Amino acid sequence: MADTTLLTLVWAALLAFAVFMYVVMDGFDLGIGILFPVFGVGKERDTAMNSIAPVWDGNETWLVLGGGGLLAAFPLAYAVIMSALYAPLVAMLLALVFRGVAFEFRWRDPGHRAFWDYAFTGGSFVAAFMQGIMLGALLQGVQVEGRAYAGGWWDWLTPFSLLTGAGVVAGYSLLGACWLNWKTEGETQAHARRLMRILAPLTLAAILAVSLATPFLGNQYFERWFSMPRVLFTAQVPLVIAILTWRFIRSLRRNYELAPFVLTLAVFGLSYVGLGISMFPYLVPNSITLQMAAAPPSSQAFMLVGAALLIPVILAYTAWSYWVFRGKVAHEGYH
């Protein structure tokens, strides 16, 4: 098996970045969708919705980049993973349909607003849950023969994937609550803070449970975490998470507005690093490495030119768009 080339490593890093950007940016707006039913009908829901209406579309584009980028840079992995995760993937896509249109439809049809609010919540919940399930299903490994997926279409459903699903739902909800704590004030903000106190321990418990279960899934995860000298490095990950958790509790006590959101993202980031430690250099555990799945250098190089030029520009105008809609959000549109 050939070593991983630099170009392939760069693409792995870029894709990892795209998927993490997706989690950072769409996580909180899916979370707000999940929490929607506990918000008061009217003012509170409108505020929550308004806080994400101008940005959700751009946030979801990172998911398209993740999918499109995987096809382009690692076509074999794209083909195998998408077939293996067929059912949860289709469920996620349909769920995203419901929640995406709800942004517009709930305003267009006040008579059925309650229905579209349910669609928004249901869609957000299912999308988040399925993303978590897919993460778990990939981690636990999929059956591959030759260049194709060889398992059944229910293989993804295991207690472990249900656990990762629940973990992502809890984590996104926490991000959503933290976002509202930052972007709103008054009663809505107080409500968000109460939710954070419930969701933070749930998220942490899920991260802990997934972390404890992962090394025992096989796939050499145990060795990647606990063999010497790797353990000297990997042990820092849980340590830093513990420090971040302490800072989070402190920021909650002191009623900081932005800090809890940033700290939660940092915890997500570290969990993501942990995931990388478990998986590398495989894209599909034990069967397909980055290098095996890699598109030819001519394809990867062609795209790298575009990515290197365009991703900074994309980040710049995305930041500008967030800047335009900065500050606290109120419930009144200009009706």
Added chain:
Amino acid sequence: MFHDADALLLARLQFGFTVSFHFIFPAFSIGLASYLAVLEGLWLKTGKAHYLDLYKYWLKIFAVVFAMGVVSGIVMSYQFGTNWAVFSDRAGPVIGPLMAYEVLTAFFLEAGFLGVMLFGMKKVGRNLHFFATLMVAIGTFISAFWILSVNSWMQTPTGHELNADGQFVPAAGWLPIIFNPSFPYRLVHTVIAAYLTTSLVVGAAGAWHLLRDAKQEHARTMFSMAMWMAALVAPVQVFVGDLHGLNTLEHQPAKVMAMEGHFQSHAEGAPLVLFGIPDDETQTMAHSIEVPRLSSLILKHDLDAPLAGLDTIAPENRPPVEVVFWSFRVMVGLGFLMLALGAWSLLARARGKLYDWNSLKRFAVLMGPAGFIAVIAGWITTEVGRQPFTVYGLMRTAESASPLAAPAVGASLVAFVVVYFAVFGMGSWYLLKLMSRAPQPQEPEPDNTPAHAAGITPAPALATGAAGRETPHG
């Protein structure tokens, strides 16, 4: 419920269904984004609030169309892998980078500026807002550029070679792949189709309101602009369509044979089959109405030119004539009706009666959905006409599919059909509702324009709710 042998057919049905449904929205939003840019540009240039009213009116409609386009588009970016895994693996190194460029250059641009376009009028000032509108409009066009390049490469593959794993990989640079032989024609034909589709919808909305009140100023402007567009662009489209057809004849002759319904070869001047009942089983055309030699004249510009038929193509490589023959006629028939609408409007305009002839307005209302139907019919023609290949002549559809059990594909197909009809059906209903209301002076902004509690929004406006909302400032 489903048998394994059906998995391929179900996968094809699913892709055809989701992509057809999806394309309805970009077909509208590509044209509408440009129309919005024109309206806002006119407003900035003339300072007439009239254009701003129209802008805000169509902006609300654009928001709904765009949302449906986005969510149905995300589905497409994953359909390749879920249902066409072998195709993704083998063609990924060629088509993947083009689609990645679509995301990087188009999707982010559209999505990044859409928020400002929809909700940012009062926050960023007129010129910057106009810039946002332009970026969204340009984004829709760039998106069309890349995805049509991908589709065209699948129709007329060039610039690739096969590697040891059986993958298509670039042979010598990307330009021969991107600018493959059918791409320029397909791009122009499709973008013009989007403009026509939009102008027919705008024209129908204008005509609808003029039928109720011929003096309605906003409806007059809409109707007049749309009829100009139809009158000028429909003839161009017929011309471009002809060029596209000749290009197809050169590179995919079997597709043109199916479009023409030519089962048999004609040694001396092939007839144009106007109508008939094609039968793939027996490879015959029943009850046909033909114009002698006209097909040779159209395709070869020579009445006596010989024209090969499907009898020269191996049976396993023939596309299904029963579908392509009809979808092509639907598209062309609607195209000529569009031409007629444009010509009629020119006549009315020349007589100074553009807003007075009720029969013209009724025809325009009837033609409202014609663009969508023609666009879908055109896509069915070109996609079914490419069969039985995914990469024309090189990779068969039958060897492209994912190794999935038929029940999985069948169940997801049912789910897509139910959800799409329910959700996009409701969405279309909301669009009709929005269009059924005439644009007003002081047209309000989208209902959900987020207000900000502190900082930017003038406090008095918040305190009094609606006060000051209509004055455009920037």
